[in-house]
Amino acid sequence: GESVGLHLPTLSVQEGDNSIINCAYSNSASDYFIWYKQESGKGPQFIIDIRSNMDKRQGQRVTVLLNKTVKHLSLQIAATQPGDSAVYFCAEIFGNQFYFGTGTSLTVIP
Amino acid sequence: GAVVSQHPSRVICKSGTSVKIECRSLDFQATTMFWYRQFPKKSLMLMATSNEGSKATYEQGVEKDKFLINHASLTLSTLTVTSAHPEDSSFYICSARDPWGTYNEQFFGPGTRLTVL
Numbered sequence: 001g002e003s004v005g006l007h008l009p010t011l012s013v014q015e016g017d018n019s020i021i022n023c024a025y026s027n028s029a030s031d032y033f034i035w036y037k038q039e040s041g042k043g044p045q046f047i048i049d050i051r052s053n054m055d056k057r058q059g060q061r062v063t064v065l066l067n068k069t070v071k072h073l074s075l076q077i078a079a080t081q082p083g084d085s086a087v088y089f090c091a092e093i094f095g096n097q098f099y100f101g102t103g104t105s106l107t108v109i110p
Numbered sequence: 111g112a113v114v115s116q117h118p119s120r121v122i123c124k125s126g127t128s129v130k131i132e133c134r135s136l137d138f139q140a141t142t143m144f145w146y147r148q149f150p151k152k153s154l155m156l157m158a159t160s161n162e163g164s165k166a167t168y169e170q171g172v173e174k175d176k177f178l179i180n181h182a183s184l185t186l187s188t189l190t191v192t193s194a195h196p197e198d199s200s201f202y203i204c205s206a207r208d209p210w211g212t213y214n215e216q217f218f219g220p221g222t223r224l225t226v227l
Contacts, residue, residue: 008151034215043116043203043218044154089153091216098207098216102153 008087008105015110019077023090023101028071030092030099035064035075038087038103047075047088082108112138114206116219123194124227131189131222133204139184140206144216145177148201160187194226 013019025033031052036044050057050064050073057064063076073090089103113136123129133143143160158179159167166179176198178190187206191198201223205216 008153036218041201041221041223043114043205043220045218046215049215093215100154105151 008103010105010107012107012109013080015082015108016079019075019080019084019106019108021075021077021088021104021106023073023075023104025071025073025090025092025101026099027092027094027097028068030094032093033064033066033073034091034093035062035073036089036091038089040086044089077106080106080108082110084108112136112206112208112211112215112217114140114204114217114219116202116204116222118222119220120223120225122225122227125195126193129191129194129224131191131202131204131224133187133189133206133219135185135206135208135217138206138208138210140187141184141209142207143181143187144205144207145179145187145189146203146205148203148221150201154203157189191224194224196226199224199226 034049035047037047038044048059048062048064050066055066061078065074085108087103087105090101092099115134117132141162145157146154147157148154156169157172160179160181162181168174181187201221203221205218207216
C-alpha cells in the first residue's frame, strides 16, 4: 500500500559547516520545547530542550533558539559531522499536550 | 533520562498472522504510553494513546480492531497487529510519558521494524 505521512524536508551540508534546522510551532502558550534526533532505524533521542522563559540554550555543539514572537524554534549544529546525519524534529509541550513537528532530514556530505 | 525498551526490535511474519510488540518503561512508571508508526523518510504518525487501566484512544483512521493495544501495568503496553498484511509493514515506535517529569516529557523506545511477507 502507499505509505502515508508527511514528506520530510531535506538539508544537505558540507562536513565542518554549521547546520541550522528550523521549526515553526503552533501554540503561543506552549511552555517547553524539545529537539529530537532520529537516526535511521532507531527511535528518536533527546538532544536539547528549552523552556519558554528562555530564548537561547547551548549544549555541546548544539544551540537552540526560541523566538516566541513568531513562534519559531531553531537548532544550530556547529561543525557538522557525518554522525549528525539524521532526521531532526521539534516538539512543543503545553500541559499534557505534546505536538511534534514534521522533521527535517539532515545529510552531511563528507 | 528515563529508558524505554521495545521488543522485538525486528520481526518478519507471514501474511495473516498476528504480531505483538511490547513497550516497557524501565525505570519509571508510565501512566500514558503512545504508539507511533513511521514510513521511510516520513514523519512520525501517532496511532493511539495507551492509558494504564483503561481503553486506548485511537487517532482518526486507525482501526482499533486491527491494532490492539493493552496497557495492563504501569510499565508495559503492548501493540498487537492482528492478521497482518504487507501494507502493515512499517517501523513502530512507542513512547512513555513520565508523570513525575517537570514538563511531561516523552521518552521514546528504539522502535520495532515489522516486515509482513
